[in-house]
Amino acid sequence: MDILQYLPFDLPHPALLLAGVLEGTVLAAVLALTALGLSLVFGIMRVVNVAHGEFYMLGAVLAWFVTTWVASVTGGPPWLGFAVALVVAPVVVGAIAAAADWLVLKRLDYDPEATIVATIGLLYIIQQLALTFYGPDARPVVAPFDFRVQTPYFGYSGYKLVVVGAAIVLMLAVWLVLTRTRIGLVMRATQYDRETAQAFGIPVDTVYAGVFALGAGLAAIGAVLIVPIQQAHYLMGGDPLLLSFIVVILGGLGSLKGTLVAAVFIGLSDGLISTLYEPTLAKILATLLVAMVLVFRPQGLFGARAA
Amino acid sequence: MTRSILLHGLVLAALVALEPVLSEYHHGNLARIMVLAVYAVGYNMLFGYTGLLSLGHAMFFAAGMYGCALLVRLAEWGVGPAFAAGVVCALAAGVVVGFLALRTIGVGFMIVTLMFAEAAHLGILYYNDYTRGDEGFTIPQAIRTVAGLDLSDTTTRYFAALALFAAALIASAAVVQSRTGRVLVAIRENEDRVRMLGFDPFRYKLFALVFSATMAGAAGAAYAVLFGYAGASFAEVQYSILPLLWVLLGGPGTTLGPLLGTVLMFYLIDYASGTIMPGLAALVEAQTGIAAPGLASAWLLMVGLALVLLVLFAPRGLLGVVRARMVPWLP
Numbered sequence: 001m002d003i004l005q006y007l008p009f010d011l012p013h014p015a016l017l018l019a020g021v022l023e024g025t026v027l028a029a030v031l032a033l034t035a036l037g038l039s040l041v042f043g044i045m046r047v048v049n050v051a052h053g054e055f056y057m058l059g060a061v062l063a064w065f066v067t068t069w070v071a072s073v074t075g076g077p078p079w080l081g082f083a084v085a086l087v088v089a090p091v092v093v094g095a096i097a098a099a100a101d102w103l104v105l106k107r108l109d110y111d112p113e114a115t116i117v118a119t120i121g122l123l124y125i126i127q128q129l130a131l132t133f134y135g136p137d138a139r140p141v142v143a144p145f146d147f148r149v150q151t152p153y154f155g156y157s158g159y160k161l162v163v164v165g166a167a168i169v170l171m172l173a174v175w176l177v178l179t180r181t182r183i184g185l186v187m188r189a190t191q192y193d194r195e196t197a198q199a200f201g202i203p204v205d206t207v208y209a210g211v212f213a214l215g216a217g218l219a220a221i222g223a224v225l226i227v228p229i230q231q232a233h234y235l236m237g238g239d240p241l242l243l244s245f246i247v248v249i250l251g252g253l254g255s256l257k258g259t260l261v262a263a264v265f266i267g268l269s270d271g272l273i274s275t276l277y278e279p280t281l282a283k284i285l286a287t288l289l290v291a292m293v294l295v296f297r298p299q300g301l302f303g304a305r306a307a
Numbered sequence: 308m309t310r311s312i313l314l315h316g317l318v319l320a321a322l323v324a325l326e327p328v329l330s331e332y333h334h335g336n337l338a339r340i341m342v343l344a345v346y347a348v349g350y351n352m353l354f355g356y357t358g359l360l361s362l363g364h365a366m367f368f369a370a371g372m373y374g375c376a377l378l379v380r381l382a383e384w385g386v387g388p389a390f391a392a393g394v395v396c397a398l399a400a401g402v403v404v405g406f407l408a409l410r411t412i413g414v415g416f417m418i419v420t421l422m423f424a425e426a427a428h429l430g431i432l433y434y435n436d437y438t439r440g441d442e443g444f445t446i447p448q449a450i451r452t453v454a455g456l457d458l459s460d461t462t463t464r465y466f467a468a469l470a471l472f473a474a475a476l477i478a479s480a481a482v483v484q485s486r487t488g489r490v491l492v493a494i495r496e497n498e499d500r501v502r503m504l505g506f507d508p509f510r511y512k513l514f515a516l517v518f519s520a521t522m523a524g525a526a527g528a529a530y531a532v533l534f535g536y537a538g539a540s541f542a543e544v545q546y547s548i549l550p551l552l553w554v555l556l557g558g559p560g561t562t563l564g565p566l567l568g569t570v571l572m573f574y575l576i577d578y579a580s581g582t583i584m585p586g587l588a589a590l591v592e593a594q595t596g597i598a599a600p601g602l603a604s605a606w607l608l609m610v611g612l613a614l615v616l617l618v619l620f621a622p623r624g625l626l627g628v629v630r631a632r633m634v635p636w637l638p
Contacts, residue, residue, distance in 0.1 A: 048414050107619055112414050113360050117555070117618045120362075120548055124611025132588075132605050242425065245418065284429045291422040294415050295407050 015153035017272075022151075024271020026160045026229070029167035030222045032263035034240050035247040036171060037218035039259040042248065044191040044211045047110055050119040051100075052219055053241025054126040055093050059220025060141075060232035061134050062089040067141050079144035082228075089224045090217035096126075097216030098209045105212070106205060123237075130234040138236075143228035163225045170221060171260065178256070187211060242283070243270070246290045252299050308484070311638045315480055318563060319473050326465050334461060340566075340573050341468040342529050343549075345475040347557070347565030349522025350550035355559030356483055357515040358495030362417045362547050363424030364523050366404070369431065369542035370397040371524025376537035377437060379446050386446070387453045390528045397524020401517040409512050421544070428542040443538025451535055464533050471529050472566075475522055480562045482518065484638055491515055492560070523550075545607075552610060555617045558626030562638045567625060572613065580606040 038052045063085040070081030100122055108114040145162075148155035178184035189197045190207045198204045219240070223232075230236070247266050251258030266286065273282035322341070329337060346368055353359050374396030378384040384392070408419045431438045438444075451458040458464055482488050490511050493501045498508050531537045540546075549572075550565075557568025584605060617624070623631065630637040 048418070104615060104619065113417070114618050114622065116360075116362075116414065116417055117551070118615050121611045121614030121618070124607045125615065126611075128605035128608035128611065132608075245422075249418065278433075280429055280433045284426050284433060287422045287426040287429065291407070291419045291426070294419045294422070295410050298411065298415060 018151060018153060020272040020274075021268065022156055022160070022271075023274075024268040025164055027271050028264045028267020029164040030226050031240070031243055031247060031267045032260055033167050033170060033222035033225075034219045035244040035251075035259050035263050036174060036256065037215035037222075038244045039248045039251070039256060040174075040218075041212055041215035043256070044187055045105075045110060045208050046112060047105060047115045047212075048112065048119070049212075049215065050116060050241070051122040051126060052215070052244060053237030053239075054123050054130075055097060055216035055237075056219040056223045056240045057130060057232075057234060057237035058093050058096065058126060059089045059223030060227045060230075060236060061130055061234070062092055062220070063224040063227045064134075064139050064141055064232045078142040082141070082144035082224075085141075086221065086224050090220040093220035094213035094217035098213040101209045101212040106208070110208070127234060127237065134232075134234055136234065138231035138233040140231045141227045157229075159228060163229070166225060167222070170218075174218070175256070242287070246286050249290050250293055310636060311480065311484065314638075315476060315562065318566070319469075319476070322469055322472070326462070326469075331461070334465060336573065336577070338461070338465045338468040338533065340569050341472040342526050342533060343553070343573070344566045344569040345472055345529065346523050346526035347550045347553040347569050348472075348475045348479050348562075349519040349526070351554045351559060351561075351565045352479055352482065352491075352522070353515050353519040354551065355554055355561070355564065356488065356495060357491045357512060359512065359515070360417055360551070361408075361420040361516075361519075362544070362551075363404075363420030363422075363427075364519070364550055365542050365544065365546035366424040366427035367397045367400055367520040367523035368527035368530075368546060369427060369539075370400045370520075371527030371529075372531045372537050372541055373431065373438065373527075374524070375528035376444070376446060376531040379450065379531075380444060381437065385453075386451055386458065386532045390532055393528030393531070394521060394525050397527065398517060398521045400524070401520025402513075404520070405513045405516040409509060409516065421547070424542070424544070424547055428539065428544075431539045431542050438537075438539065441539045443536060443540070446531060446535045446537070448535060451532060458533055459535065467533060468529065471525060475525070476562065476566070478518075479522075480638060483562060487511065487514065495560075548610070548614075552614055552617075555622070555624055556613065558624030558628070558630070561624070561626040561630060564624055564626040571625075572610075575613070576606050576609055579609045584608075 034052070034056055037055075038049060041047055041049050041052070063082075066085040066088050067078070067081035070076060070084050071078070074080065104118050104122065105115050108118060143157075143159045145159065147158040149158050149161060150156075178187065186197075186202050186207060187210075189200070189202060190204055190211075194204055197207075222240070223236075243266060247262045248259055250266065251260070251262035270279075270282055270286070273279070322337075325337065326334070346364075349367075350361070350364055353361055371393040373393075375386070375389045375393030378389040378392050379386060404420065404423055408416055408423070411419050432440050448459045456463050456467075458467055483491070490501065490506055493506075494508050494511055501508050501511075527541065530541070553568035553572050554565055555568070556572055557564030557566065621628065626637060
C-alpha cells in the first residue's frame with residue numbers, strides 16, 4: 001500500500017467514493033430515461049428536440065401541482081398524490097407534445113433544420129409559460145415514502161434506490177414494446193423507411209405524433225421520479241437537456257443500446273466528478289468531448305455506424 | 308450595382324440624419340441596435356448566404372467582448388488596441404472552430420457549434436476569478452477614450468456604433484456581390500454541384516465562418532467598449548439564438564435584413580416587456596382571478612413565439628418576401 005503515497009492526488013475517503021457512486025447511479029437512472037426519450041424521437045423521426053428539457057421541467061412542475069392538489073382535496077398520504085402524479089404528468093406532457101407535433105413539426109414536414117429552430121421556439125414558450133403560471137420559486141415535493149438503507153458509512157435514502165429500480169423497469173418495458181409488440185414493429189418500420197411504411201398502410205403521421213408524445217412522456221416520468229430529490233423549478237430543464245444530448249451523441253444518434261451505455265457512463269462519472277471535484281469542469285470536459293465525438297466519430301463511441 | 312450602392316448609401320445617410328432628432332431614449336437604443344446589428348450582419352453571412360445554421364455564435368461575440376475587456380481590466384491596455392485584440396481573438400476562435408465544426412454538416416454542425424459555445428460559456432464561469440462570472444465587470448468611464456474622443460458621450464458613441472455598422476454593412480455587401488458571394492450562395496443551394504464545378508466548398512465555408520465570427524467579435528468588443536460592461540450572460544445560448552431570430556425576421560440572405568430584424572425585434576421586446584406583458588398579466592388576473600406574477604417578465608415568450616411563427620409562416624423573412632414579390636434586384 002506504500003506505493004499510494006506517490007499518487008499525484010489523495011485518494012478520496014471510501015465513504016465519499018461510495019456516496020459518489022450512489023449519487024451517480026441515481027443520476028444515471030433518471031438520465032437514461034430522459035435520454036431514451038430524446039433518442040427515440042431522433043431515431044424514429046430524425047428530429048432533434050431542443051425542447052426536450054422543457055418537457056422534463058413540465059413533468060416536475062405538474063408533479064408539484066398534482067401532489068399539492070391531491071393532498072389538499074383528500075388529505076391522503078404523500079404516496080397517493082405521488083402515484084397520481086406518476087400517471088397524470090406523463091399523460092398531460094405527452095398530450096402537449098403530440099399537440100406540438102401536430103401544430104408545428106408536421107407542418108414543417110420534419111425538415112431537420114427548421115424543426116430545430118421551431119423546438120428552440122417551443123423551449124422558450126414552454127419555459128416562459130411555466131414562469132408565468134408556476135412562478136420563479138423552486139418548490140419541493142414530499143417523497144412518497146421515507147426509509148433509510150444503512151451502508152457501512154452512512155444511512156442512504158431508500159427512495160433514491162427505488163428510483164433506480166423504477167427507471168430500470170421502465171426502460172425494460174420500453175425495450176419490450178419496441179422489440180416484441182406490433183406497435184414497436186410499426187415504429188421500427190417507420191424508422192427504417194418512412195415512405196415504404198406509408199405505402200404499406202402504416203399511419204406515419206400518427207406514429208410520429210405517438211413517438212413524440214412517448215419521448216416527452218419518458219422525460220416527464222424521469223422528472224416526477226427526481227422531484228422529491230430535486231425541487232421543481234421553471235429553469236430546471238437546461239441541465240437534463242445538455243446531459244441527454246451528451247448521452248445520445250456519445251451513444252450514437254438513434255442507437256438505444258448506445259444511449260443506455262452512455263447514460264450509465266456519463267451519470268456515474270458526473271456523480272463521481274461532481275462529488276469529488278469541480279462540477280463546472282466536468283461539464284466543460286463533457287461538452288468538448290461531445291463536440292469532438294461529433295467531429296471525428298459521428299457514429300458515437302458505443303454505437304454502430306448509423307445511416 | 309449602382310442601385311445597390313444608392314440603397315446602402317441611403318440607409319446609412321438616414322442613420323446619420325436620425326442622430327440629432329432622436330430622443331435620448333431612442334438615441335441610446337439605436338446605438339445599441341447598430342452594434343447588435345453588426346453581430347447579425349456577420350451571422351447572416353454564414354446562415355443567410357452560405358446556409359450554415361450555427362447555434363453557437365455567442366462564443367464569438369464573447370471572444371470579442373472578453374478578449375477586449377479582460378485586456379483593459381487585467382493588463383490595462385487602452386480601449387483602442389484592446390478592441391483590435393478582441394476582434395483578433397474572435398477571428399482565431401473562428402478559424403479553430405471552423406476547422407473542426409465544418410467537418411460536420413446539417414444537424415451535426417448545429418450541435419457541434421452549440422457544444423463549443425456551451426463549453427466557452429462554462430469556461431467563462433469557471434475562470435470566475437478573472438471574468439467575475441455572471442456578475443461581470445464594468446470598464447470605468449474614465450478610460451473609455453480613443454484618440455481623445457470620449458466613447459461614453461452619447462453622440463460620440465452613436466457615431467462610433469454607426470461607423471462600425473457602416474463598415475460591416477459595406478464589407479458584407481461587397482462580399483455577397485462578388486464572385487466569392489456567388490459561390491457561397493451556390494453552396495447553400497447545392498454543395499455537391501459546387502464541388503463538381505471544381506470549387507473547394509470547405510475553403511469558402513471556412514471564409515464565411517471566419518468572416519462571420521470576426522463580425523460577431525467586433526460587435527462584442529464594441530459592446531464592451533461603448534457600453535462599458537462585460538458579463539457571462541452574453542455567452543449564454545440565448546445570445547446565439549438572438550442573431551438567428553433577427554436574421555430570420557429581417558430576411559436571411561439580404562444585406563439589409565439583419566438591421567431591419569434587429570430594430571424590429573429590439574423594439575418588439577422593449578414594447579412587450581414595458582407594455583404588453585404587464586398589461587396581459589393584469590388582464591389574465593382580472594378575467595380569471597389567476598395571478599400570473601411571472602408574465603410581466605416573460606419577454607422570452609415573444610422570442611419563442613416569433614421563432615415558431617417565422618419558421619412556420621415566413622421562413623424567407625421580411626426582406627426575402629419583398630425581394631420575391633417586388634424588388635428582385637435586392638442584394
